[in-house]
Amino acid sequence: MLEGNNLSKSYSSGKALNNVSIHISPGQICGLLGRNGAGKTTLFKILCGLVKPDAGQVLVHSKRPKPVGGIIERPGLYNYLNAYDNLKIFAGIQGAPADKLSIEQILTKVGLPLDRKDPVRNFSLGMKQRLGIAIALINDPECLVLDEPFSGLDPIGVTSLIALIQNLAENENIAILLSSHMMAEISKCCHFLYVIEKGEIVNAGITNELINQHITYFSITAANLSGSPVLKPYSVEMGTNDAKVRCNAADVPALLGALLAEGVAVTACTPVLTLEELIKKAI
Amino acid sequence: MRLLLSAELLKLVKQSKTYYALGAILVIELLILITAYFQGSTILDLLLDNLKQSFYFEGTLLNGNLIMYIVLNALWFNVPLILMIVTSGIVTDEYKDGTMQTVMLQAVKKWKFILAKYIIAVLFTILVISFMMATTFMLAYSIFGSGDLVVYLNTLNFFESADAFHRICWAFASGAVSMVFYCVVSLTLAIFIKEAAKTWIAAALFLIINTLLLKVDFVIPAINSFFFPKLIDTWQQLFYYEIDWMQILINNALLLLYTLAFAAAGTFVFHKKDIG
Numbered sequence: 001m002l003e004g005n006n007l008s009k010s011y012s013s014g015k016a017l018n019n020v021s022i023h024i025s026p027g028q029i030c031g032l033l034g035r036n037g038a039g040k041t042t043l044f045k046i047l048c049g050l051v052k053p054d055a056g057q058v059l060v061h062s063k064r065p066k067p068v069g070g071i072i073e074r075p076g077l078y079n080y081l082n083a084y085d086n087l088k089i090f091a092g093i094q095g096a097p098a099d100k101l102s103i104e105q106i107l108t109k110v111g112l113p114l115d116r117k118d119p120v121r122n123f124s125l126g127m128k129q130r131l132g133i134a135i136a137l138i139n140d141p142e143c144l145v146l147d148e149p150f151s152g153l154d155p156i157g158v159t160s161l162i163a164l165i166q167n168l169a170e171n172e173n174i175a176i177l178l179s180s181h182m183m184a185e186i187s188k189c190c191h192f193l194y195v196i197e198k199g200e201i202v203n204a205g206i207t208n209e210l211i212n213q214h215i216t217y218f219s220i221t222a223a224n225l226s227g228s229p230v231l232k233p234y235s236v237e238m239g240t241n242d243a244k245v246r247c248n249a250a251d252v253p254a255l256l257g258a259l260l261a262e263g264v265a266v267t268a269c270t271p272v273l274t275l276e277e278l279i280k281k282a283i
Numbered sequence: 284m285r286l287l288l289s290a291e292l293l294k295l296v297k298q299s300k301t302y303y304a305l306g307a308i309l310v311i312e313l314l315i316l317i318t319a320y321f322q323g324s325t326i327l328d329l330l331l332d333n334l335k336q337s338f339y340f341e342g343t344l345l346n347g348n349l350i351m352y353i354v355l356n357a358l359w360f361n362v363p364l365i366l367m368i369v370t371s372g373i374v375t376d377e378y379k380d381g382t383m384q385t386v387m388l389q390a391v392k393k394w395k396f397i398l399a400k401y402i403i404a405v406l407f408t409i410l411v412i413s414f415m416m417a418t419t420f421m422l423a424y425s426i427f428g429s430g431d432l433v434v435y436l437n438t439l440n441f442f443e444s445a446d447a448f449h450r451i452c453w454a455f456a457s458g459a460v461s462m463v464f465y466c467v468v469s470l471t472l473a474i475f476i477k478e479a480a481k482t483w484i485a486a487a488l489f490l491i492i493n494t495l496l497l498k499v500d501f502v503i504p505a506i507n508s509f510f511f512p513k514l515i516d517t518w519q520q521l522f523y524y525e526i527d528w529m530q531i532l533i534n535n536a537l538l539l540l541y542t543l544a545f546a547a548a549g550t551f552v553f554h555k556k557d558i559g
Contacts, residue, residue: 045557045558045559048388049387050384050387050388050557050558050559051557051558051559052557065390066389066390068388069388069389070388071385072384072388072559073381073384073559074381075381075385076380076381076382076383076384076385076386077380077381077382077385078294078297078380078382079380080297080298080299081294081297085293085297088293089290089293089294090385090386090389092286092289092290093286093287093290093386093389093391093396094286094389094390094391095286095390096390132385135385135389136388138389139389139390
């Protein structure tokens with residue numbers, strides 16, 4: 001379990017964190033949402049022990065040699081070495097098993113090929129993220145902290161990384177904290193969400209509940225929506241193939257029923273939630 | 284610590300800049316050899332024309348010992364500059380590539396990690412100086428052969444071939460202590476500054492100021508004797524006619540103490556500093 005209580009940190013440029021508290025249980029995936037510069041990375045550095053807070057404390061209930069593993073901002077790798085040598089070095093320096101079998105097991109766990117012998121500078125960003133996670137997993141940490149893990153990844157890379165993160169939480173019972181400013185990606189895999197703005201936690205809750213509480217728009221995809229009389233009472237933003245309709249979640253079934261009765265063939269209805277919405281509502 | 288040292292060694296061996304440093308030393312040596320081969324005799328004849336009429340010199344004065352002495356003079360600026368750039372990279376590269384953060388996220392003690400870097404930097408420096416001495420010896424002796432050595436230090440000093448070789452070997456050993464001092468300073472600067480280019484500038488500035496201070500008279504005898512800029516040219520004392528071994532030993536011991544002080548300061552600051 002990883003816990004940060006009343007954490008504050010100031011730099012010469014201003015206050016980066018103000019009285020932030022956060023809690024992640026074993027097997028739980030927690031998301032930290034926030035704009036760029038909101039204080040996510042500072043919080044992660046404090047939780048990992050890289051930066052000392054001005055106030056507050058970090059509690060890690062673990063007796064393992066490495067309680068917290070992580071990637072901050074980007075996976076820091078020895079680009080002139082191959083994946084195997086990178087793992088060998090990082091395992092070796094902390095006395096973790098660095099034999100061929102152990103290293104190949106870690107590579108397999110994160111889905112990296114065993115036959116790549118070229119330097120990691122040739123790797124795609126997705127592969128580097130996986131190798132970064134592999135390094136973070138050396139010495140069996142109980143908590144994993146991943147700062148912007150989806151940044152720069154293509155949709156296939158994001159899907160595959162989400163599957164890996166979910167697998168680690170479910171099968172290895174690791175407490176995982178990940179940050180992003182991308183709502184869609186983080187809401188797909190997190191059990192619990194924290195929203196940070198200007199160094200303060202402004203919103204928090206179970207992912208589904210938080211999303212349901214704050215959704216005010218739904219994207220409805222259908223042909224001939226622009227002429228529909230059913231949509232007249234609503235505030236609607238028309239797109240090329242969809243309409244963004246402002247309404248409560250409870251009204252959606254009735255709205256869709258009315259559209260179908262009118263003869264509009266609805267093909268999709270997706271809740272639209274932006275980070276701004278979560279921040280604005282909380283403030 | 285053994286595991287950290289072997290990891291640092293693996294990094295050093297796998298990095299191309301290690302071989303660039305050794306290549307740069309070889310280039311300096313080759314340039315000196317080529318220049319000496321084509322122009323050395325003419326210059327020496329001009330310098331020693333009068334003396335040759337009064338004294339007998341065994342063999343030619345343009346010989347392996349003279350070449351080794353000229354190469355030894357690269358310890359004033361060229362070699363320490365190369366060493367400072369390469370050794371500071373041991374730390375600055377880790378900051379640039381983000382690997383410093385990755386290492387600090389592992390179960391590794393900060394002071395042990397940075398101490399391993401200091402040890403590897405010192406070993407690398409000793410390796411470079413040994414490489415420099417061995418290659419110069421092989422090239423210079425095979426091309427120019429042995430002979431008496433003439434050195435100008437306030438006055439012209441002449442040493443017989445065997446004595447000259449003996450002095451040159453000790454000078455390389457004493458010079459290695461100076462180079463170790465410079466490399467430890469550059470690593471400490473890298474810990475303070477973190478950025479490669481800024482560290483190079485600071486290291487070059489340190490080298491220049493140190494060389495300038497060597498010539499400055501500080502009036503107070505203790506400073507003139509024990510301040511570190513006054514100790515870095517101790518290897519030159521091996522080419523005075525009468526060698527003061529005790530003074531050489533004290534100077535090198537003091538320089539090693541300064542080296543330890545710089546390393547301790549760097550380790551302390553690194554241990555206290557936030558990463559990132």
